[in-house]
Each structure stands twice: as structure tokens, then as C-alpha cells.
Amino acid sequence: MRASLFITCYNDTLFPETGRAVVTLLERLGVELEFHPRQTCCGQMHANTGFRGEAFSLAKRLIRMYGDAEAVVIPSSSCVAMMRDQYRGLVEELGDERLRRELDALLPRVYELSEFLIDRLGVEDVGAYFPHRVTYHASCHGLRALNLGDRPLRLLAKVRGLELAPLKNLDRCCGFGGTFAVKNGEVSSAMLTAKLADVLATGSEYCTALDNSCLMHLGGAMHRQFAGMKTIHMAEILASTTPMEALG
Amino acid sequence: MSAAGEQLGGRAILDPALAPPFPVAALAVLRDPQLRKNVAHAIDVIQGKRARLVAEKPDWQALRAAASWIKDEALRNLGLYLEEFEARCTAAGGVVHWAADAAEARRIILDLLREEKASEVIKIKTMTSAEIQLNPFLEAAGIGVYETDLAEIILQLGEGEPSHIVVPALHVNRSQVREIFARRMGIRDLPDDPQALTAAARQYLRGKFLRVPTAISGANFLIAETGSVAVVESEGNGRMCLTLPRTLITLAGIEKVLPRFQDLEVMLQVLARSATGERMNPYTSLWSGVTAGDGPERFHVVLLDNGRTGILARERERQTLRCIRCAACMNACPVYRQTGGHAYGSVYPGPIGAILTPQLEQLRHSQSLPYASSLCGACFEVCPVKINIPEVLIDLRAQVTDRQRRRAGRFFDPLYLGLRAANLIFARAWLFHGAQWMGRMGLRLFTRKDGWIHALPGVGGKWTETRDLRGLPQQTFHEWWAARKTGTEGTREQGNKRAEAK
């Protein structure tokens, strides 16, 4: 099985450890990974802030880049949602018929990480070991745009040593929302405060998710408040196999 | 915004032309813990009830699909259905008026009241009349206006503004209501339990219902095939206004029309569950024109455009007009939960307000509203007519940006410049990688020994006001990947170890 990794601009720059974990995890499961060094951004930030033309140019670049990939794995639900929900509208608006056909051919091969593991590889037990109390934050895009359902929880349930702490108000947004976090900084912070209270109430050591954007938001507040809880992308939990690695 | 017990939201400005931008207006609410507590309590109660009743409906998704289909069909053929409504309503003894904008609707209603020589009018809660700012207009013309919905009485007597479209006074708590009623109704020793307060309102209105011969209502639905109007309510004040007066004037947006009577079998099922978390609201009234011996002798309908045809014309935005004003979106919205309704600067708050208001204003005002959302999608998930609010928000943001592109001020907006620059950078990998390197160098200045950034200048400062930011790692993923491949005459495992060591 071959797959091409779209790491996303955000993970590449800010959270390379997530990308490394995806590589460790998928190679352990026998996937042959490739990585286009020219990849940058899916255009989500531009589209969601109203820069449609700019988003289109980035979308076009991405569609072309992955035209011949057997499968594209993306460890970020919001970027997958961007491609599934917004690319078609962008392409249709500009009336690019050829690009639309390329997009239609590409989309069925695009997977969020937990989708790839469960739907494409058919594994729930990835052989991970992570002896910690963990709570799972369902990012809005994973929950509503991708309908990931219980996939993430099924994967976590099979991690040895992991104690899963259920999170209250699981479906409520953490207040990140991309540029919303700065354009409406105060409201975003108020939402974050409410979310963080629920997260901290779980008494977990880690809060995990399939989106580093939410985790950066939550983690930034945890650090500011000396909360004693850390954030970790789920790929890193699924990649860890020994106590040493888990602490790494 | 509103200090407890004083004028309730008296300083809230719900005129989109005058209201401050959303982030500014929101700030005032965020500093009012009592108001936020009142809002959170109310929407938690409705949300909980709604969730239970939706869960008991095995065909909920089928009902949503049907409801959205019906509204789409009505909008696709809106002209034909409105003409059919007009013909049937006229045949049944009603008089249909058309108003192109708010000013015309106000004038038509005032003229009708003058014809009736009315000095007073009783009203059923109608958001559309708030949209056209009817009450202050009629009062300026010397007509006494009495709201009859309990929440509207609280706001009218307390000189407050609505903050929700179904429960407009949800930001007011019982002790505040007690204070207003005691002061304005002149009741001493009024206890603050809701039962007693409700009884006081009943007492206050009873005489007005029996005396005032003219009433104004909104409409939840207009039925084309029968020329009927339907009004959905709970308290019975609607039935009073619809049956006791001699003359009834109904103000309705043109998007309220449904093709068939039978369409109500879907709409009534989704509306009450979504709005108040009930299987059915206590009272729904339907009437057709004038019925001899039963109800008003004269009946007028004012059909209001006021920007709706502009929304109808845009393919992606048209779905906005499916809205049946149930408020499920604001109850589900995590932003509304924090800010309440007044921050939206419009009588239509919450997610639906964030898309409806800017469109009714043709984006001349309310340009900050499409950004008043984290795009979490909770509104779309609960919407009984499946309005994809995030999709419309994003489209409106694009329209706002397109306007911004033509303004010189854009060169002073760091977000605008940042996004334009980011686009150029993302278009070429070498530029992206260069920018990553520069970012790493630049942010080093702000990164503390613990590896975290605690304060940033400019736009970034909006982030670091409440959140830290982890400093940029020394190696990007693609650098790691390249090193691992070239490095690397060795094995993958060695590559991994090298990366870990760094």
C-alpha cells in the first residue's frame, strides 16, 4: 500500500513531531509513504477569511500535485474538510471543467488519518502503548464536516495502557476558528475558557485531538495557566510503542 | 451593556446602520457576568429539551429534508405562490399590500391605522416589525403600541432590546423583571417568582385585549393554496390579538409563503421541536381572510421585500430565506452562548442573524457579522431547514473582502496584508520554506527560555492576550524528511533517532 502524505503548512512549520509520528505509525503498518517536497497549504485560511481567489490558486496547486497519488493522508481534519466542502465550489465558480474532473477523481482518495486507518487499512489496533489518562477533544471539522463518528475513540480504545476520560460538552467548539481567534480575540478567549474548564475537569494528563489547530489553542491556554495538562496529536499517541517513546 | 436592574440593554443598538462592529459590541457583554449567566442558563434549558425531543423522532432527518425541500420549492416559484396567496386571500375578504422596503411598510401600516382612527394598537411578537422599526415610528405618530408577548412586555416596559428571536428577554432574570413590573405597573409587594410575574402581565393586558380594536401580527407561514396565515405561539396573546379586534394587520416577509396547506404537516413538526423543545407549541392559529361572525371584520396583509429579493437572486445565499425563525442555531452557537444577542447589532442575532442582517443591509452595514463565527457548524447541524450557515458566512466574507480590495485602507490592515502575502508565499515552495526560516529567526526574539512565546506585537498580540504560543521548532517536517532521505545512507530508524535527538 502506497500513500502520499499531505502534512499541511501548519504541521510542517509548527508541529513537525505530528508528521514524524504519522510516518512512524504508517510505516509500522506497512504503508509506503511518499512526500511531495513542494507542498504548502490547502488554502483553508484564505477561503475562510474571504480570499476566494487566493484560495483557488492554492487549491489548484494541490489538486494537480496529488493527481497521481494512490491515497492522500492528511493528519488534520479541517484541511480535509476544506478539500471536501469548499474545493468544488471554488472550482465550479471559476468554471474550470478540467480541474473539476481532476478534483472528482482525487477526492475519494483523500483521507483524514483516522479514516485512513479504519476505512482504508481496516485496522483499529495499531499496536500502540501509551500508559496515560487521556481525554479526546472532537474538533468541529472532524465531528461535523467529516462525520468521523466514533473512529477516533475506537482507535484510542485499542491503545494499551491508555485510560480514556470522557469529555463533557464534546460537541462544543474550543473557539479557535482560524483568523476568528484574532479577529474576535475576546469572544474566542471566552469560548476557550469554557472549553478548557471541561477539559481540565477530566483530570487527564493529556488532551488529544486530530487537529493541531484546536490543540494549539487549548495548549496555549494550558501553558499560560500552568494547568499541568498537555496537548498531544493523536498520531503521536498511536505511534508510540514503548514507555520511552511516549515520554519522548 | 446592561447593569442588572437598570434599563435592560437600553444602550444596546439594534440598528445595523448605527451598531458598533461585533468584536467591540461583544466586549461589553463579555464584561457582564450576570447577563452571560442568564443567557447560558436559558439556552442550556432549551437545548436540553430540544435534544430530547429530536432524539425521540426516528424520522427527524427525513423531516428536515422535506422541510428544506418545501421551502426551496416555495422560493423557486416565489412569484407564482405569492400571487396565488394574494388571489385567495383577497377572495376570502382580506386586503393584500406590497411593500418594497421598510419605509413603505411602515407607511402602509400607519395609513391603515389612521383610516381606522386608531389611537392604540396591540401587537403579537413579530421580528419583522422589529426589523422595520415599526414601534418607534408608530409612537412618534401618536399611536400607543402595546406588546402582548410576555417577553416583549418585559422589554417594552424595561426599555430593553430583544436578544433572541424566540425568547427575546432571555438575558433578563426574574429579579430584573420584578423590578420593571413593580415600577411600570405600579404594583407594590410584587414577589419575584415567575408565576406571580406572569399573573401580573395577564392582569395588565386583559383590559387592553378587550378594549383595543386594532392589532398587528406577524406570520409564521402564509399558505398559497388557501390564502391563509398561520401564527405559532404559546401564551394565547396571539389568539387574543387575532380574534378580538375589529381590524387585524399582518406584516409578513415575502419568504413566509408555503405552497400548500399540507406543508404544515412538516413545518409544524420541525418548528416547535427546534424552537422551544416541545412536541407542539400550545397554540397555532390559522385563518383565511375574514370569517363572518368570527374574528376581525377587516384584515390586511403587508408583504414585505426589504432586501429579500436581493438574497433570492444569489444562488448560494438563497437558502438564507428558508429560515423559519426557530432560533435553534443561536441556541446551539458557542459564540452566541458567550455574547448573547445584543452584540449582533440587529434584531436578528446569532448565526442566522450573522448571515441575514448583512444581506438585508446589502453589506452596507454589519460587515463584521460574517466573521462573528468560528465556523464550527453547530448551527447547520441543528437547522430544521438545513441552511448551511457556514457556507453562506464564508461566501459573505468573500464579498466583504472583495469590497475591501477596492479600498485604500486595506494597506493598513495587517490581516489583509498578511493573507495576501501568505498567498504569494504558499504559491512557491522555496518562498514558503524561506518564510518558515525567517519566521523561526524572527520569533526567536520573542521566545522565552521555556520554549514558549508569551507576548507578541501587532495582530499576534490578540493571540497572546490570553494564550501562549509554542516557539517554532528548529526543524520543519520537510527538513526532517529531506535529511532522513539524503542523510541516509542509513536506515529509517536511524533517521528517526536523529530527528528525535534534535
Place this chain on the structure above:
Amino acid sequence: MSASFSREVVLDRIRRATPGAAASGAALAEAYGAQPQNYIRCGAMSAGERVELMMQRLREYDAEVVECAAEELARTIATQLAASGRWRFVAPPGLPSEWLAAGFDWRIDEGLTAAEIEGAEGVVTAAFCGVADSGTIVLHHSASEGRRVLTLLPDWHLCILRASQVVETLPEYFSRCAAREQGSGVRDQESGNEGTREQGNEKMGTEGRWTREERTKRLPSLVTWISGPSATADIEMTRIKGVHGPRFLHVILVKD
């Protein structure tokens, strides 16, 4: 702007905004053939279960419900009136005379003023239909159901509902409306007890397909759907029973 001018302005804006609109009413009817109706239209309960559910829902609304056999109806009404502790009642002109129990002050509504109705302590009426799923009583304001104001001003409403008038789902009520023969009240129609719900759904779908003209003539021009006594939750979401409509709703369910 003159009135007819604005009419043309608005309709013209609409026409320009909806280039895909049908050209005529006939095309509209066709469009409706494509409506997705895979929600539950036809109930699946037995008559007994249906009535049970109706009573349960009414009680959830704090309505008082009693059951009785057809031949006991007049006596049951008298008992209910006596138990209410009220004396002055109004009734619609079409109410069967045997329902007007002796020993009370009855005013028959043959043009009573609002003040006269307001002066009554209670009202007794029949109904058009009951919808069990939501506990809704539907009034079409016929001669036995009374004018709208009659069931609005008195504080106490006793409503007589026959078991045969109870349907399970709201869509079943709407197909009863369409199937109603002009002027004959409720046509007895046992729907949903034979065959599957799917078959029932299909049957209901075809029954409802009158021409628009035929349908319009059959449909009621006044309807009030009542689901429990009037209520509000406007103050801190605390449900308060009884604002302006009757504060007390009593229902007698007649097994027929």
C-alpha cells in the same frame, strides 16, 4: 410609490431573481410530485394504543383527561362540570343539547359579546381531531366547536373528543382534512392498521393528490391547534401554565 406600483416592483424583482421558476400553476403541481415524503406520515399503532398515547400526552401538558363510554357521555360531562366548582358556562350553538347538563347556567353563543364570554367561568365544545403524537386537539370552529373567541376567553375549557377522531401522526390529520367531505364533519377513516407503515404512507400520498382547485375547496379556513393549556417560559425558562388562554384544559375521551 403607489400600491400597485410596489406590487409590480416586488414581483418583477422576484421574477428576475428566479429565472428557473415554473411558467404556470400546472407546472407547479408537477414539481410537487417530486417532493421527498419519506418521513413518517402514517401511524403504526392500534386504536387502543393511539388513544392511550393521546391521553398520556395530554396529561404531560397538565390537562385533565377522563375516559368514558358513549352512553355515559352526558353523565360524565355533568360530573366534570360539577367537580369544576363552576357554574356559568358558555357553549357553541351546535353542541348536542343532551351535553348541556342541568343545574348550570348555560349561555349558548348565538352572537355573545366578548364581555359576555369573558364573564363565563368555562366552556364546553367538541373538536375536529386529536393528534396523539403531540397531544394536539384540533378545532375547525364548526358549530359544535364554536367561534375562536369562545374557547379563548373562559378560563376553563372542557373538550369532548371521540376515540375515532384521534389519529396518531400530524400528517394523518392533514390527510383527513383533504379527504373530508364537504360539510359532513369527520369521515371515519381507519388509517394505518392494515399493512405496513410504508404501504400506509404510500396510500396516504395518493389520497392527498387532488387538483389544487379541489383541495382548496375542501380545506378548512379556520384552524386552531391546541397542545395543552396556554403557557410561557419567558422568565428564566420556567414553564408557567396559563397566561392568556384558558388556564385549565379538561378532555373527555369518548370510546366509540
